[in-house]
Amino acid sequence: MAAGVQARVLIVARDDVLAGPLADGLDRxxxxxxxxxxxxxxxxxxxxxxxxxxxxxxxxxxxxALLLAQRLKAACAPRxxxxxxxxxxxxxxxxxxxxxxxxxxxxxxQAAMRLETLVRVAxxxxxxxxRQETFADRGRxxxxxxxxxxxxxxxxxxxxAPQFLxxxxxxxxxxxxxxxxxxxxxxxxxxxxxxFDAVVLWAGENPQEAMSIAxxxxxxxxxxxxxxxxYMQKEAAxxxxxxxxxxxxxxxxxxxxxxxxxxxxxxxxxxxxxxxGVRQALERARSSGLMDAATGLFTRDLFAAHLARLAQASxxxxxxxxxxxxxxxxKPEVHAARAGGWLDRAVPQIxxxxxxxxxxxxxAARLAPEVFALALPATPHAAAKAAGERISAVIGCTAFExxxxxxxxxxxxxxxxxxxxxxxxxxxxxxxxASRAQGLKAS
Numbered sequence: 001m002a003a004g005v006q007a008r009v010l011i012v013a014r015d016d017v018l019a020g021p022l023a024d025g026l027d028r029x030x031x032x033x034x035x036x037x038x039x040x041x042x043x044x045x046x047x048x049x050x051x052x053x054x055x056x057x058x059x060x061x062x063x064x065a066l067l068l069a070q071r072l073k074a075a076c077a078p079r080x081x082x083x084x085x086x087x088x089x090x091x092x093x094x095x096x097x098x099x100x101x102x103x104x105x106x107x108x109x110q111a112a113m114r115l116e117t118l119v120r121v122a123x124x125x126x127x128x129x130x131r132q133e134t135f136a137d138r139g140r141x142x143x144x145x146x147x148x149x150x151x152x153x154x155x156x157x158x159x160x161a162p163q164f165l166x167x168x169x170x171x172x173x174x175x176x177x178x179x180x181x182x183x184x185x186x187x188x189x190x191x192x193x194x195x196f197d198a199v200v201l202w203a204g205e206n207p208q209e210a211m212s213i214a215x216x217x218x219x220x221x222x223x224x225x226x227x228x229x230x231y232m233q234k235e236a237a238x239x240x241x242x243x244x245x246x247x248x249x250x251x252x253x254x255x256x257x258x259x260x261x262x263x264x265x266x267x268x269x270x271x272x273x274x275x276x277g278v279r280q281a282l283e284r285a286r287s288s289g290l291m292d293a294a295t296g297l298f299t300r301d302l303f304a305a306h307l308a309r310l311a312q313a314s315x316x317x318x319x320x321x322x323x324x325x326x327x328x329x330x331k332p333e334v335h336a337a338r339a340g341g342w343l344d345r346a347v348p349q350i351x352x353x354x355x356x357x358x359x360x361x362x363x364a365a366r367l368a369p370e371v372f373a374l375a376l377p378a379t380p381h382a383a384a385k386a387a388g389e390r391i392s393a394v395i396g397c398t399a400f401e402x403x404x405x406x407x408x409x410x411x412x413x414x415x416x417x418x419x420x421x422x423x424x425x426x427x428x429x430x431x432x433x434a435s436r437a438q439g440l441k442a443s
């Protein structure tokens with residue numbers, strides 16, 4: 001790792017057979033790595049660095065490696081630390097504290113995609129705990145729902161080749177409920193009708209069709225996180241690297257035993273269902289009765305209380321925290337819409353859009369009639385600025401009714417961003433972001 005570059009991923013491995021190529025690839029993808037050869041070095045790294053996730057190579061690790069996940073999580077508490085195992089998928093590894101097990105060799109693009117999801121789930125779990133405390137202070141209980149104990153739902157898409165049917169049978173033996181779809185049209189009908197924990201794609205003679213289905217999953221916000229395994233012939237035109245870079249979660253071939261492939265699918269489904277449960281729990285906050293009635297966002301007072309709690313937690317958890325203020329920009333058409341009362345009518349829709357455009361772990365609030373704020377946990381200044389600009393760009397493409405035969409108007413935002421340095425500076429950071437949004441250039 002280059003001097004002065006912050007490591008994001010800790011790799012624990014006895015040698016560099018798997019860890020070396022993985023570390024090089026993750027470094028190139030922006031997930032800077034540091035490698036530890038044993039548990040003591042690993043725990044020391046967690047104490048000194050802002051590590052976001054850990055990958056443990058179980059090969060040659062023995063019983064010590066199996067116990068490592070729980071030790072690492074305990075060393076980071078109360079910060080949630082996702083731990084990924086490289087090894088043969090085994091249901092018992094979840095009981096040892098591993099969030100996900102991926103079969104070797106682990107492609108860097110595959111690892112990066114899984115790490116991004118797992119880190120977001122970890123931050124979401126932290127946010128849920130903090131919201132529980134904030135809501136409890138106001139007499140509202142926010143409980144985590146019971147885990148879904150039903151069979152994992154897997155959609156198998158592709159022609160009914162013998163190997164594919166064998167995999168479907170292996171999935172059923174591993175406790176999965178499998179639904180078959182022979183065409184892309186049928187598959188997306190199923191995907192829009194019900195929720196699936198994982199998707200299996202049979203590449204067969206036409207791998208590009210399978211890749212187009214995978215791309216369709218990634219373009220859909222509801223299906224974006226649904227993991228997919230590509231069942232691909234070794235001599236297929238699509239390379240494994242291309243598959244991972246286009247959003248496939250895992251790749252297997254008919255030469256891989258169906259039982260092993262089925263376990264890999266079930267492991268992806270288990271991880272996905274956990275993330276869905278956390279996201280659904282956070283989304284229930286909107287029905288708490290504490291939100292702004294017009295927009296469904298946090299009220300000003302609720303936001304201030306929660307932001308103070310976030311600032312305290314960010315220091316304890318050694319994570320960055322940023323705030324972003326979005327103020328409706330002054331321009332002639334907005335001024336006219338305000339005078340006619342049409343801007344007031346558009347604000348509830350604008351606020352609702354902001355609530356849908358932020359990540360589930362972010363806190364969006366309405367501070368004033370035309371001023372919104374975001375609290376972005378585990379987010380540095382530059383990423384917070386990008387989030388504010390993305391929201392502004394999307395809403396800026398929406399036309400709002402102006403009435404009386406007038407052309408619709410669009411809304412732009414002045415954006416202010418500040419990173420919270422310490423809990424005692426949280427009010428100053430919010431004021432700084434607000435002042436920057438008063439018609440000044442976003443920074």
